[in-house]
Amino acid sequence: MRSLGVTTRLAAALTAALLAGAAPAWAVPVTCGTGSGLAGQDVDITVSTADLAGLGVTSFQFQISYNANLVTAIDVLEAGTLPATAGWSDATFGVTTSGPTGRISVSHAGSTALSGAGALVRVRFTIDPAQLSATTATLTLQGFTFNEGTPPATTTNGSISIGTTPVITVSPASGEVIRGATLPFTVGGSVTNPVSWFTTDPAVATISASGLLTGVAPGSVKVFAVDAAARRDTTNGDVLVRGMGVTMGSGSVLVNQSINLPVTVTSLDGLGIRSGQISVQFDPARVTPTGVLIGFGTLLNGWGPTAFGVNGDLFTIDFVGSTDLVGAGTLCVVTFQAAGTSGSSALTVRQALFNETLPAKTTNGSVTVSPLPTITVAPDVQTLLVGQTRQYSVSGSVTNPVLWSVLDPTVASVSGSGLVTALKGGVTKVRAVDNVGAIDESQSLTVYDFQVTVATVTVPPGGATARVPLRVDRDLSALDIRSVQYTVLFDGTRITDARSIAAGLVSPWAPGGLVSLESPARVQVATAGTDPLGPGNDELHVLEFDVAPGVPAGTDIALSLSGFLCNEGSPSALPVNGVIRVRSGVDAPAQGPAAFGLAPCAPNPVRGQARFAFSLPAEAAAGDAVELALFDLAGRRVCTLARGPRPAGEHHVVWDGRSGSGAPVAPGLYLCRLTWRGRALERKVVVAR
Numbered sequence: 001m002r003s004l005g006v007t008t009r010l011a012a013a014l015t016a017a018l019l020a021g022a023a024p025a026w027a028v029p030v031t032c033g034t035g036s037g038l039a040g041q042d043v044d045i046t047v048s049t050a051d052l053a054g055l056g057v058t059s060f061q062f063q064i065s066y067n068a069n070l071v072t073a074i075d076v077l078e079a080g081t082l083p084a085t086a087g088w089s090d091a092t093f094g095v096t097t098s099g100p101t102g103r104i105s106v107s108h109a110g111s112t113a114l115s116g117a118g119a120l121v122r123v124r125f126t127i128d129p130a131q132l133s134a135t136t137a138t139l140t141l142q143g144f145t146f147n148e149g150t151p152p153a154t155t156t157n158g159s160i161s162i163g164t165t166p167v168i169t170v171s172p173a174s175g176e177v178i179r180g181a182t183l184p185f186t187v188g189g190s191v192t193n194p195v196s197w198f199t200t201d202p203a204v205a206t207i208s209a210s211g212l213l214t215g216v217a218p219g220s221v222k223v224f225a226v227d228a229a230a231r232r233d234t235t236n237g238d239v240l241v242r243g244m245g246v247t248m249g250s251g252s253v254l255v256n257q258s259i260n261l262p263v264t265v266t267s268l269d270g271l272g273i274r275s276g277q278i279s280v281q282f283d284p285a286r287v288t289p290t291g292v293l294i295g296f297g298t299l300l301n302g303w304g305p306t307a308f309g310v311n312g313d314l315f316t317i318d319f320v321g322s323t324d325l326v327g328a329g330t331l332c333v334v335t336f337q338a339a340g341t342s343g344s345s346a347l348t349v350r351q352a353l354f355n356e357t358l359p360a361k362t363t364n365g366s367v368t369v370s371p372l373p374t375i376t377v378a379p380d381v382q383t384l385l386v387g388q389t390r391q392y393s394v395s396g397s398v399t400n401p402v403l404w405s406v407l408d409p410t411v412a413s414v415s416g417s418g419l420v421t422a423l424k425g426g427v428t429k430v431r432a433v434d435n436v437g438a439i440d441e442s443q444s445l446t447v448y449d450f451q452v453t454v455a456t457v458t459v460p461p462g463g464a465t466a467r468v469p470l471r472v473d474r475d476l477s478a479l480d481i482r483s484v485q486y487t488v489l490f491d492g493t494r495i496t497d498a499r500s501i502a503a504g505l506v507s508p509w510a511p512g513g514l515v516s517l518e519s520p521a522r523v524q525v526a527t528a529g530t531d532p533l534g535p536g537n538d539e540l541h542v543l544e545f546d547v548a549p550g551v552p553a554g555t556d557i558a559l560s561l562s563g564f565l566c567n568e569g570s571p572s573a574l575p576v577n578g579v580i581r582v583r584s585g586v587d588a589p590a591q592g593p594a595a596f597g598l599a600p601c602a603p604n605p606v607r608g609q610a611r612f613a614f615s616l617p618a619e620a621a622a623g624d625a626v627e628l629a630l631f632d633l634a635g636r637r638v639c640t641l642a643r644g645p646r647p648a649g650e651h652h653v654v655w656d657g658r659s660g661s662g663a664p665v666a667p668g669l670y671l672c673r674l675t676w677r678g679r680a681l682e683r684k685v686v687v688a689r
Contacts, residue, residue, distance in 0.1 A: 020274030028052065028151050030120070032064060032141040032460070039165040040129035044077065044122045045139060045158055047106075050389060051117040052082070055151050062144040063156075064123060068102035068242030070137040071160055075124040082120055086112040091121055109577060125160060125311075127450055132165045166190030167233070167492055170225050174237030174606040176361050177215040178245045178266050185211040185223055199223055204241050215241040218271075218358055219258075240361075243271045246352035248365035253287075253338045254372055254436050260293065261347070261365060262330045263317070268299075268354075275323040276354040279316045283345035286338070287367050293333040299325060300332050302673065314350065342371040373397030378429060379444045384412070384422035385451055385473070392418040392430050392442070399435040406430055411447050422497040425449040425572030450474050452540060452577030453487060453557045455613075457596075463549030465649060466580045468559065469539045469612065472573075476505065477535045479571045480627040483528035486564040486575075488543060494523030494557050495580075496546045500525050503542035504516035505533050538611055538654060545580060555582040598628075598674040598681040605688040613652045614674050614681075616646055626676060628653060630685065631671045638665055641672070664689075 014621035029050050036041040047062065062433045066073065076093045078084045088110030095104050098593040114120075116384070139158040154220040168189040177183045185207065187195050197207045204219035213223060216283075219241050220670075249261035260540060282289060292308040304321030317332060349362035377398040382390055390677060392414070394402055404414045408428035414420045422431060451473040460465045470486075477561055484506055501522060509529035521545055547557070557580040564575045599613040607631065612628060628642040641653045659665050669683045 003338050020321070022627070023675045025151075027154045028055070028146065028155045029156065030141065030259075031156040032139050033680060034158050034160070035125075036161040036163060036199060038163050039127055039131050041127050041322050042074070043125050043127065043160050045125060045160065046119045046122050046167065047141070048100050048119050049082070049117060049153075052114045052146075054144070057114045057136065057146050057151070058068070058432040059148070060120060061105070061107040063103055063105045063142045063160075065101055065103045065140045065142060066125070067100060067137050068097050069100050069128065070131055070135065070162060071125040072102060073104035073123055074126050076104075076666060077122040077124060078108075078120065079122075081122065082114045082116060083110060084115075085108050086114050095371075103342045105565075113185045122367040124665050127160070127162055127671065132167060134164045135162050136160070137162060145336055147225060162236050166229070166231060167224060167620060168195075168227055168231045168234045170223060170235055171532050173235050175213075175235075175239045177213065177239065178242050178361050179215040179217055180267070181215055181245075183213045183239070185213055185225075187225045187227070187233065189212070190231065192227045194228055196226045196587065197223065198226075199239075201558070212419065213239065217241065220244040220524070224327070225647055229317075242361040243250065243358045244268055244360045245356065245363065246349060246360040247277060247363040248347045248349050249334075250347070250367070251301075252364040252370055253336070253369040253599055254370055255338055255342055256341050256372075256437055258290070258334055258335060258337050260333045260368065261336050262333050265328060265331045265360070267297070267326075268324075268326040269285070269326045269328075271324075271358065273354050273358075273393045273565050274322070275318075275356065276325075277318050277351065278314060278335075278349065278353075279314055279351040281314050281346075281348040281350050282336075282367075283343075284468075285315050285341070286343050286345035286369050288339070289589055290335045290337050293335060295333075298330050299327050300656055306332065311336050333622075336367055338367070338369045342369050344368045373399075375432060375438045375440045377432050377442045381432075382420075382442065382444070383446045383448070383574065384420070386424060386447060386449050390422075392420055392432075394432045394434070394440065396440075397438065399438070401435055403433045404430070405433075405502070406445070412445060420445065423445040436499070447572075448574035449479060450476060451574045451576060452561070452564055453576040453602075454561045456579045457599075458581040458583050460584060461548055461549075461551060461553045461582050464547055466545045466547060468543045468580065469650075469652075470503075470543070470561075471538045471652075472540050473538070473609070474531045475535050476540075478568075481533045481566045482523055482530070483526075483567055484541070484565070485524075485526040487525075487562050488523045489560040489562060490545065491557055492557065494548050494551050495521060496548050498523045498543065498545045501542050501544055503689070504539040506541050508534075521574065538652060547580065547582060551582050553582055556580070557582070596676065596681070598672070600683055601672060602683045604684075606626075606655075606688040607655060607688055608657060610655045610685070611639060612655065612672060612683075613650060614653075615650045616648045616676060618648045626651075627673075627675045629673055630665075631673060633669060633671070638670060 006023045031048050033046040035045050037043040052148050073095050076091050090163050091108035092108055093106045098335050117299050137160045141155040141157050144153045168187050168191050171186050175183050182482050195213050199205050199221040204217055205215050205221045207213045220238040226232040233657045245266040247264045251259050251261050253259035270322055289310055294306050300319055302307055305316040309316050345367045347365035349364055352360035352362050375394050375398050378393050404418050406412050406414050407426055411424055411426035411428040412420050412422050425448050427446050433439045453471050457466050457468055480536045506527050509527045558577040561575040561577055565572050595615050597615050600610045626646045629640045630638040641655055664685055667687050667689050672685050674681045
């Protein structure tokens with residue numbers, strides 16, 4: 001009741017003011033209302049006034065400005081408002097936008113004055129559909145005017161509260177599937193179950209109530225879902241249904257080897273395929289495509305012409321036929337040659353097009369080029385004499401068969417099983433290559449044409465002279481040796497003098513020598529002749545060494561052979577050092593002219609030839625009979641090595657390993673016996689084969 005009395009007094013005052021020709025002293029409050037909504041929804045905002053009775057309001061106008069990024073004014077509604085009650089016609093309005101600011105201008109007028117309080121108009125706004133998060137859009141009421149200024153008005157702004165919009169999201173946003181194959185879809189977010197699923201073209205793809213899409217025919221669709229709260233979402237991109245799938249195969253290959261990889265397809269039935277082109281990108285640094293195979297077991301076998309080409313890092317397969325290509329499986333096979341370095345190459349299908357209009361769903365492949373396995377040749381370092389053999393082996397990740405070779409076949413030969421035979425002096429390597437190309441070489445194989453050995457001799461203590469021959473292991477007459485030079489190093493504190501003498505195979509050349517007793521003391525020999533060395537015993541040359549009187553018994557004096565050279569390098573000789581042994585007793589040769597001795601057999605065990613050395617004392621007469629013979633352990637004579645008169649001094653006999661009958665003796669233990677003037681010396685001899 002109070003509010004009515006106030007209104008009556010206001011009306012009376014306003015009437016009196018109008019009769020007096022002056023404006024009222026107070027203003028009519030006008031309010032822009034508030035509202036709320038979600039993205040995409042319409043919100044009606046009421047512009048209302050206080051009681052206008054008796055104020056003679058027959059028109060009004062105003063503007064509302066707002067954030068155009070959040071809301072947009074779209075209409076003005078009059079139903080249920082004061083102007084509608086007064087019988088006014090529709091209001092006029094206009095909407096403008098400048099940058100982020102939107103503005104609606106409203107004008108309204110009628111012949112009947114408005115009466116009472118309430119809604120003047122309702123302005124309808126639409127919330128931006130993209131505004132999913134919560135915020136507030138301010139509505140600023142400006143320039144409100146009654147009757148061009150009378151009565152005056154005061155304004156209150158309004159607002160629209162935008163709430164967080166529940167959304168649903170279809171996933172995946174796009175896809176690709178082969179006809180007959182399936183692709184699952186899901187929906188997330190503020191979902192109210194149940195969800196209904198649809199595709200835009202069921203003739204291309206269908207989708208079940210659980211979101212499982214099935215490809216039907218080549219084409220494209222979009223998938224959308226609607227939940228029980230009418231929220232909906234659709235895929236951003238298309239779901240492509242392909243008529244077929246094409247897969248480039250994958251595999252692994254060793255460097256420098258080749259590999260065949262298939263190109264496979266899903267069923268081509270019912271598509272009327274008469275042609276196709278497939279292009280695949282590769283890494284030329286890893287593999288090189290060399291051709292296409294369309295033999296038995298491939299779909300293109302006997303179907304029609306097939307062309308293969310390579311352009312840079314892309315190879316292309318083109319095929320065409322006069323009948324429909326049907327079936328599924330291996331379309332063709334591509335051959336690749338791996339490079340010499342390991343690594344991987346992607347095989348990326350850039351195009352798979354059938355009938356020039358039907359693209360396929362593609363799956364890429366790859367080739368991994370692996371390093372060759374490691375194999376190892378043994379022995380790594382080997383020394384042989386001409387005629388000797390050595391069995392080589394290979395270990396590691398070996399793929400048989402193995403191909404054996406020698407880098408210099410004039411130095412040595414090798415059999416298919418790795419048995420190396422030394423042929424000529426020189427240095428080479430032995431190589432093995434297995435069936436997948438794994439390779440290894442030995443570090444070195446050194447072959448010598450013959451062996452030269454500084455003899456090991458025994459002398460008594462007290463200052464004896466040692467006669468030391470240099471012996472060779474074979475007949476040198478075929479080697480055309482016309483010069484020899486060498487050095488023998490020794491301990492100058494135990495040897496007081498040394499010299500070379502004209503003895504041995506080089507004696508026809510009248511060899512000389514230069515002796516130095518400086519540290520390290522040495523004998524240096526250089527000799528040559530116009531005729532090559534001829535056949536003879538195993539003594540090449542002879543040196544003499546004077547042992548110091550103070551050297552005690554049991555001392556070994558090393559003699560080191562170095563720098564042995566024939567014909568300035570060829571043929572080559574394997575040097576073997578010797579020793580002067582200072583010992584008490586006479587059971588050894590080379591103890592001077594008064595010794596009766598038999599040296600150990602060399603080599604021992606015997607596998608081929610063997611050498612025997614013996615010495616006769618100075619009292620031996622020219623006609624004294626000497627016998628050197630070989631016996632078995634039962635005392636049976638195996639062969640006679642020497643028989644007859646011999647002068648005083650050293651003597652040498654070479655045995656060929658055969659019995660008196662000419663047959664090779666059996667492996668075992670034998671005794672070599674030297675007899676002279678009723679005295680006998682024996683040495684054990686081991687024969688091995």
